[in-house]
C-alpha cells in the first residue's frame with residue numbers, strides 16, 4: 073500500500089466528480105462581468121452555484137459571497153464587523169483557528185476592538201454561563217466561536233450560542249470550515265450572522281470558499297477594486313473554483329449521512345484498538361466521544377516516551393497524520409489548542425488522525441499496525 077492519508081482536516085483529496093466539473097468549466101472561460109454571451113454564460117454558472125448553496129443552508133442567494141477560502145471568509149466577518157458594524161468587543165476563545173485568532177489579535181493591538189476570551193476546560197468545553205454573563209453587559213459585541221474545532225473536533229453548542237447572541241443583541245460569527253458539508257447547517261434554524269466554508273475540506277480544490285453574511289448587515293468590501301459579488305468582493309470570479317465548490321458541497325450534502333456512518337466506524341475502531349496497543353493513551357478534547365465531536369477528527373494523546381517524533385515515525389511508515397493543525401505543524405511551539413487544555417497536555421504527544429469518506433478499513437489497520445510496530449520497538453528498547 074502507498075501512502076495512507078489520514079490528515080483530512082488539513083485538506084482532502086479531490087473527488088473525481090468535482091474534477092470532472094472543473095474540467096467542464098475550463099472550457100467555459102468567460103468573465104462573468106462581461107456582458108457578451110461568453111460572459112453571460114459564466115455568470116449563469118456562478119449564480120446557479122450561489123443559489124444551490126443558499127438553498128442548502130436555508131439562506132438567500134444574496135447572502136452568499138465567494139471568497140478565496142476559509143481564511144478570507146473569517147477575515148471578512150471579523151474585520152468588517154469592527155470596521156462597519158460598530159463592534160467594540162469580540163468574545164471568542166484561545167482555541168479558534170488562526171484565521172480567527174490572528175485578525176482578532178491584530179485589531180486588539182491596533183486598539184480597534186477589545187477581546188474577551190472565554191475559558192476552556194481541560195476537555196476544550198466552553199461555559200455558556202460565562203458567555204451569558206459577559207453578554208449581559210459591555211459594548212456592541214461579536215461572538216466568534218467555531219462550530220467544530222479543527223484540532224480536537226469539539227462541537228460547540230451553536231444553537232444555544234446563537235440564541236444567547238439574539239437575546240443580548242450580539243452578532244454571531246461561526247467558523248464552520250470543518251463542519252460545513254459534514255454536519256447539517258441551516259441559518260433559518262440557528263441565528264448565525266456570519267458563516268464560512270472552504271472547498272478543500274470537502275474534496276474540492278484549494279483557494280475557494282464562501283462567506284454567509286446575513287442580509288441587513290451593511291458591511292463594506294474587504295477586498296476592493298471591482299464590482300464583483302455585488303460590490304462586496306472585488307476580483308474576477310474564480311469560475312472553475314466556484315463550480316467545483318458547488319459540486320463538492322452538493323455531493324457532501326447529499327451523501328452526508330452515509331459518509332458519517334462509514335467514518336464513525338473507522339474512528340471508533342481506532343479509538344478501541346489504540347487503547348489496547350498503547351497503555352496510558354488518552355484523547356484530547358471530546359474527540360473520542362462520537363456525540364460530542366466532529367466525526368472526521370480524532371486527537372490522540374500518546375504518553376511522551378523515548379519516541380518524541382511520533383508523527384515523523386508514522387510518516388516514515390507511509391502514514392500521513394498531523395501533530396496539530398497543518399498551520400502549526402511547522403512551528404516548534406506546539407499547538408495553541410492543545411496547550412490551552414492545560415498543563416497535563418505537556419506529558420503527551422498529540423497525533424491528529426482525521427478521516428474522509430475515502431478512508432477504508434485498510435487505512436485504519438495500516439495506521440494501527442504502524443503504531444503497533446513503533447511501540448513494539450520501544451518496548452524492546
Ligand SMILES: Cc1ncc(COP(=O)(O)O)c(C=O)c1O
Nearest residue numbers: 141142143169171222249250270
Ligand atoms: C477551522 C478552520 N478555519 C479556517 C481554516 C482556513 O481555511 P482555508 O484553508 O480555506 O483558508 C481552516 C483550515 O485549516 C480551518 O480548519
